[in-house]
Amino acid sequence: MSVAGAVIHSSTKPSDFRWVFALGFVGLAMGSAWLSVALPISVAFAGVFLFAGPHNWFELRYALGRLPARTGKLRGFFVVSGLGVVGLSGAYAALPFLMDRWEGLADFGISIWSTGFLFWIALLVWMRSHTNPRFDGGWVWPVACLLTALAWLSPFTLPLALVFLHPLMALWLLDLELARSRPAWRKHYWGVVSCVPLAVVAMWWQLRGVPDLPGTDQITLAFGPTVRADTLTEHVGASLLPDVSPYFLVATHTFLELVHYGVWVVLIPLIGLRSWPWQIRKIPVSHRSRTWSRSVTVFLLFGVLLVSVLWICFGLDYETTRRVYFTVAMLHVLAEVPFLLRMI
Amino acid sequence: MLRILLTMAILFGTASIVRADVPVPPNVREMVTTSPVAVVIAGIAAMFAIGALGLWAVKKQNRGDTKDQ
Numbered sequence: 133m134s135v136a137g138a139v140i141h142s143s144t145k146p147s148d149f150r151w152v153f154a155l156g157f158v159g160l161a162m163g164s165a166w167l168s169v170a171l172p173i174s175v176a177f178a179g180v181f182l183f184a185g186p187h188n189w190f191e192l193r194y195a196l197g198r199l200p201a202r203t204g205k206l207r208g209f210f211v212v213s214g215l216g217v218v219g220l221s222g223a224y225a226a227l228p229f230l231m232d233r234w235e236g237l238a239d240f241g242i243s244i245w246s247t248g249f250l251f252w253i254a255l256l257v258w259m260r261s262h263t264n265p266r267f268d269g270g271w272v273w274p275v276a277c278l279l280t281a282l283a284w285l286s287p288f289t290l291p292l293a294l295v296f297l298h299p300l301m302a303l304w305l306l307d308l309e310l311a312r313s314r315p316a317w318r319k320h321y322w323g324v325v326s327c328v329p330l331a332v333v334a335m336w337w338q339l340r341g342v343p344d345l346p347g348t349d350q351i352t353l354a355f356g357p358t359v360r361a362d363t364l365t366e367h368v369g370a371s372l373l374p375d376v377s378p379y380f381l382v383a384t385h386t387f388l389e390l391v392h393y394g395v396w397v398v399l400i401p402l403i404g405l406r407s408w409p410w411q412i413r414k415i416p417v418s419h420r421s422r423t424w425s426r427s428v429t430v431f432l433l434f435g436v437l438l439v440s441v442l443w444i445c446f447g448l449d450y451e452t453t454r455r456v457y458f459t460v461a462m463l464h465v466l467a468e469v470p471f472l473l474r475m476i
Numbered sequence: 477m478l479r480i481l482l483t484m485a486i487l488f489g490t491a492s493i494v495r496a497d498v499p500v501p502p503n504v505r506e507m508v509t510t511s512p513v514a515v516v517i518a519g520i521a522a523m524f525a526i527g528a529l530g531l532w533a534v535k536k537q538n539r540g541d542t543k544d545q
Contacts, residue, residue, distance in 0.1 A: 239509055276525075280518075282518070287514070
């Protein structure tokens with residue numbers, strides 16, 4: 133049975149790989165932080181252009197590798213997950229049109245979406261608590277109600293929090309994957325992952341007094357003539373947090389996104405994939421039948437096609453493609469929630 | 477304990493529904509809603525939160541009592 137990842141030679145101790153992994157993670161994080169502070173707009177542009185599509189494809193491949201061949205008793209959980217992912221993504225995409233039509237109800241639309249999102253997660257946690265390993269999930273309903281109250285009092289807080297918290301989900305997933313496949317590496321990981329919040333603190337210390345972004349440089353404009361700095365500041369909620377440096381917000385978001393991409397494109401495939409990405413027969417759901425196997429193959433190939441189309445569209449009109457991508461990308465943000473819950 | 481939680485719920489919910497005129501700093505104004513309907517809904521959600529918390533606490537206590545028996 134072939135396994136992806138480094139070949140272990142007899143002279144190399146497994147503990148050496150732990151340190152390679154740990155130092156590699158620190159290198160990734162520190163490099164990302166330095167680039168994000170030095171060239172926030174260019175790195176944000178290049179990061180999304182290069183890695184947005186591929187990281188989604190690797191997420192899909194990893195999720196398929198972890199899905200069971202049959203839903204069995206988890207059928208309800210998967211149905212609720214699917215309905216939530218599709219429904220909430222569609223509602224999120226429809227929000228701008230609804231806001232244009234009913235201008236005074238913009239806050240209401242966001243609060244209603246946030247309420248749906250919170251209770252969907254609460255339902256998934258509650259359903260998860262009734263499957264092995266079981267736990268007492270009754271606390272989830274008061275927490276959901278309380279967060280809903282906050283979402284109605286401050287409608288933009290949850291969407292803004294998602295912008296910054298979503299990249300951190302990859303770190304949590306990496307930890308859960310290490311618990312499954314490399315438990316001996318976990319302590320090293322817990323040690324080095326602290327460099328992420330430390331980097332954010334260092335960035336805040338450096339950038340807290342800097343008011344404006346440096347502006348789009350000539351190289352970035354040459355590759356992406358439609359790239360605009362105000363798109364980035366709008367995305368990270370700079371208008372909602374006027375007392376916080378926009379430079380710091382954009383640099384922090386760019387840093388977290390780069391770490392997120394690095395985890396999904398490099399670390400999780402090296403550690404978590406049980407086979408090479410193109411070994412479709414290793415995906416459990418493809419064992420159900422020949423039709424399923426072909427469907428999974430077509431699905432993954434379609435994903436490769438979408439990544440290529442995304443690159444072409446970024447090249448043609450970066451701004452429009454970026455807006456469309458981040459609207460559609462809510463799908464993968466939501467899909468990570470039930471996936472995380474099943475891994476716990 | 478339950479009586480305290482329920483009292484807090486009623487007080488919190490009433491305060492948010494009545495919408496006490498607490499001045500907020502200008503930079504927070506855009507983040508916090510000014511819609512009375514939204515505030516009422518938030519108050520109702522908060523009351524539900526405390527009610528649900530109380531129910532869960534009672535259920536947990538009953539489960540603990542049953543285990544002891």
